[in-house]
Amino acid sequence: MHAWPASEVPALPGKGRDLRIHDTATGGLVTLDPGPVARIYVCGITPYDATHMGHAATYNAFDLVQRVWLDTKRQVHYVQNVTDVDDPLLERAIRDGKDWVELAEGETALFREDMTALRLLPPQHYIGAVEAIPGIVPLVERLRDMGAAYELEGDVYFSVESDPHFGEVSGLDAAAMKLLSAERGGDPERPGKKDPLDPMLWMAAREGEPSWDGASLGRGRPGWHIECVAIALDHLGMGFDVQGGGSDLAFPHHEMGASHAQALTGEHPFAKAYVHAGMVGLDGAKMSKSKGNLVFVSKLRRDGTDPAAIRLALLANHYRSDWEWTGGVLTEAEERLGRWRAAVSRPDGPSADALVEEIREALADDLDSPAALAAVDRWAARQAAEGGTDEGAPGVVSRAVDALLGVAL
Known part of the structure; x- marks a missing residue:
């Protein structure tokens, strides 16, 4: 799967600051020191x-992470997935009378257009869940064979008790986890599971749904979480610098x-920092597909x-x-x-020299x-x-705003 074209990032004089960022796992700020190549999975x-x-707010946040790293003269190795087969996608395709592949391809293409328009830097590897299946199957088989996974009526589940560090990312107790699992795609009430929180690694083929050859697993399709693990391990390895996404x-x-x-x-941690963006609301509720209270980037673009x-x-x-989208927010921005x-x-x-350092300092914090x-x-x-006499200042500001904030003036 291809990503979208990259906009040029102007080079600025001097060097940016190392990034201090909030890590969900520790609950505080950590200073990231990635070495010459910073690794990020979003x-x-x-x-x-x-x-x-x-979506736009989340990907904008991690675009800033990349820009801060680039300003420190590091390279950035950025990986992003597309969950191009999952229950919500299949349900929407049925609702709208569309082929699920056609729906996924069309919306992914629109996403690329939006990312290009917003000048968000593309990932080096943009990987769909479907194309990752050949790499996912061996991981599920390995987890099963080592006793970290088990079969239940043809499905394969991960046993959370197999990881002594389970719970360290979110810091939630079992009751809160069970509640969120039910809300966010899990099945904690399914009889026969060793632990209500055990997530599915491989779903056995269901009638009328797409499925793939899973070797010893039988036909089926991957669970949500193992998809990102397979892609991240393949392209970044363990201990990469940032795992990012929305707070949900x-x-x-x-x-x-x-x-x-x-x-x-057998290694820990998967990522050095878990970074999460807040939720954007509309009319007093989180903006989400399930609620239908969405403001689309493409619609705003079409409206000029x-x-x-x-x-x-x-x-x-x-x-x-967490913040609220309103017409006033956009008017202020314009x-x-x-x-x-x-x-x-x-x-x-x-003179704009001090301004460049102010922007750097703010983003590093x-x-x-x-x-x-x-x-x-x-x-x-x-x-x-007042104006001024520095003939280079407007150009310095323009380049700094472009390089560090991604806004073309």
Whole structure:
């Protein structure tokens, strides 16, 4: 599966700061020191609706992570998956009278268009669950053969008790885990499971649903969590720097995935930091496909909204905060974009050297994008009120905003 084209990232003078970021597993800030190549895995979409503002906010956050790392003169190895076969996708295809493959391909294509418009840096490896199945099957077989998985009526389940570190990613107790498991695709009430929290690794073929050859597992399709594990282990290995996604993925998805990988390899941790973006709401509720309360990037683009304004609307909120999308949020972003473009269109201006360092400092401090925007606002206000004599300043600001915030002025 191919990703989307990369926009050029301008090189800035000097060097950025190492990133301090909130790690869900420890509950505090950690300073990441990836070495010359930083490794990041971000969980991708299930393509039955793409791309709403919740998606955009999440991927924008991890785009900032990449930009901070690139500014430290590191390379970035970024991997993202597409869950292109799953129950919600199949259910939507039936509801809409579409072929599930056609639905997945169409929504994935739209997602690529949105990511390109928002100038989000693409992954080096963009892998669909279906194409990963040949690598998933041996992992499930290995877990079963080592006693970390078991069969139940043809399905294969992972035994959470096989990983002594189970529970360390989310920090939740068993009762909270059981509740969230039921809400987020698990089946804690299924009779015969060793533990209600045990997640499915391989679903035996169901009538009328797609299935693939699973060798000794029989025909079927993979569970949700093992998909990302297989892709991450194949392309990044154990102990990569950041596992990212929305806050609703901390449990069960990231918890279960970490345990799968740790049981398979005997190593810990799966990722050095688990980083989660907040939820975006609309009309007082989390924006989600199941509720149908979605604001789509593609719809805004079709209505003539500048993608740079959409990106600024996302950047105005700290990535870990839960926030509400309103028309006012977009209006403020459009006004800010206009002020910034007017400021950099002049032939000279106030010195921008300190501004570049302010943006760097803000982003290195747990991706504090609101503070970065405020710094640019102050420079633009000085430009409007006083002007300046530094002929290179507007160009420096334009390049810094592009390189660090992904906004083209």
